[in-house]
Amino acid sequence: MQRKPTMNDVAHRAGVALKTVSRYVNGDPTIGADYADRIREAIAELGYRRNMAAARIRPGQSAKMIGLIISDLSNPYFATLARAIELGAAAAGYMLTIASSEEDGARHDLLVDRLLEQQVDAIIDVPPRAPGRAWRDIPPPLPPLVFVDRPSDWAAADTVLADNAGGARSATRALLHAGAGTVAFVGDSVEIFTMGERLTGYRQALVEADRPVDDDLVRDTVHTVDDAMRVVLDLLAGGRAQAVFAANNRAALGALRAFRLAETFLPMIGFDEFEAAALINPPISVVSQDIQAMGRAAADLAVARLNGSDIPCTTTVLPTSLILRGSERLLPAF
Template sequence: MQRKPTMNDVARQAGVALKTVSRYVNGDPTIGPDFAERIRLAIDELGYRRNMAAARIRPGQSAKMIGLIISDLSNPYFAALARAIELGAAESGYMLIIASSEDNGQRHDRLVDRLLEQQVDAIIDVPPRSPGRTWAQIPPPLPPLVFVDRPADFAADTVLADNAGGAHAATRALLDAGARSIAFVGDSVEIFTMGERLAGYRRAIEERGLRLDDAVVVDTAHTTDEAMRVVLDLLGRGHADAVFAANNRAAFGALRAFRLGETFLPLVGFDEFEAAALVNPPISVVTQDIAAMGRAAAGLVLARLAGDDSPFRTVVLPTSLMLRGSERLRPGI
C-alpha cells in the first residue's frame, strides 16, 4: 500500500517551513498569498489529507475505523445491511462510521472527503444514483475500498445480489398465476439495482411472447406515498392485472392503494418487509440474504486490511422467491 503523504512532505514540496504548513491546514488567515498558493498546490499534487484522528492515535497504530456510506439509513434494507457490516467489522476490532448519501452525488463526495480526512482504515460504499466525481478523480493513496449493493466504474471488490434473477422469478410467478399485464412499480432505473430488476421483469415477459407495455412501467415511485399514488392511478385506468413492486416501499405503497381503492391485484414484492406476512393474503416477496451481503462486504475489506493483494472480486449472491399466495387473485386483504 502506498505511503500516505505527511505534512513534512507538503512542506518540502512547497519549500516552506513545517510550521507554516500547519498554520495553513488549521486555517490561519495571516499566511501570505504566495505561501498559501504554494502549499495548496503541494497538497493537491501529493494528495495530502489532514489527519483528524492523529491526536488520538499512537505512532504505528491505525484508527481501527471503517467508513460505510449507504443510500438511506431510514430504509429497512440499508439499516439491516449496515448492521450486518457493523457486526462483521466488530469481530476484528473495527468501529463502523455510517453516513447516508441520500443518493446525492455531491453529498456523497463530501462524505468521502470527510471519511478520508478522518483517516479511516477502509471504506465500504453504496454508490449513489447520481454520482458526482469518480473514485478515479480522488488523489491516491486510497484506503481499501469495497462496493456493496451496486457496482461502480472503479476497480475494487464488489458485493451484489442477483437482482435480475429475482425479478425474473417474481414476474414469472405472476405470469404462471394467470396475469398478462403486469405493472412494474419502482424507483428510478438509473439506480443499478432497479435497472437490473427491470431487465429481469422484461425478460420474463418476453419469454412468454407477450407485448411489453411501457404504460405500466413506472420508475418514479421514490417513496411509499408515491408508490401508492402510482398504483391508485393504475387501478383507475385498469391497465394492469398484477403488480411487481420492485422494492419494499413500492410493495407497501401498493398495499395502501389496494385498501383505498378497495381492489386487490396479484402482487409480488422485492425485499421482505414487516407487514408482508400480516395481511390477507400474505405478500409474496423476493428475498435477499442481507446479512450474508454485509458479512461478505466486511470480510472482503478486512482481508484487504490484513494484506490480501489478490485480484479484485465481484461476489453475486442469489435471491429467493417466497410465495405466500398474493401472486394469485383473491378477494379482500
C-alpha cells in the first residue's frame, strides 16, 4: 500500500520549515504569500491530507473507523442499509461514521474530503444523483472503497447492487397478468441509477407483453411522499392508468394517500418493503430486496480489503423477490 505523505514530506517539497507547514495547515494568516504558494503546490502534488485523528492514534495504529456516505438518512431504506453496515463493521472491530449527501455532488465532495481528513480506514459510498468530482481526480493514496446500491466511475473498488431492473420487470408483469391494461411508473428521478434501472425493467415488461410504452404514464419527479400523492392524484384524474408500479417506498406511501383522498384504489405493487405494507387493507404487494444482506456484503468487502485482500474488484448483484399480497389485483373502492 502506498505510504501516505506527511507534513515533513510537504516541508521538504516546498523547501520550508516543518513549523511553517504546520502554521499553514492550521490557517495562520501571517505566512508570506510566497511560502503559502509553495506549500499549497506541494500539498497538491503530494496529495497530503491533514490527519485530524493523529492526536488520538498511537504510531502504527489505525483509527478503526469506516466512513459511510448515503443519500438520505431520513429514508427508511437508507437507515436500514446504514444499520446493516454498522453491524458488519462493529463485528470486525470498526466504528462507522455516517453522513448524507442529499443527492448533491458538491456536498458529496465535501463529505469525502472530510472523511479523508479524518483518515478513515475505508469508505463505503452511495454515489449521489448529481455527480461531483470523479474519484480518479482525487490525489492518491485512497483508502479501500466500496460502492453500495449504485455503481461509480471508479473501477478500483468493489460494488454491491440489487437487481433493480429484474425486480421492476417482475412487478410490472404481475400487474399486467392480473388484468391491468395500462401501468403507470411512479418514482424518483431516473438520473438516479436505481430509478433508471427500474424504469428499464418496467419498459421491458411492457414490450414483452406487446403493450405500448406511454411516456405520459411515466412520472419520475417523486422525491417525497407528498410528491407521489400529487402525481397519483393527477393520474387518477386523467383516467388512463389502470395500475401503478410505485418504484420506491415513498412513491408507494404517496400513492396510498392519493387513493384514500380519491376514495378509490388502483392495483399497485411497490418497490421496497415497508413496515406497514402487510398491515394495510389491502396488504401491499412489493418487490423486496435484502437490504441487510446488501449492507453486510458492503461491510465484509471493506473489512476484507483492510485485512489485505488483493483479489480483483467485484460487482455483486443481489436478487430481489416479488411478494404478492393481493394489491396487484383490482379491488373494491375504500
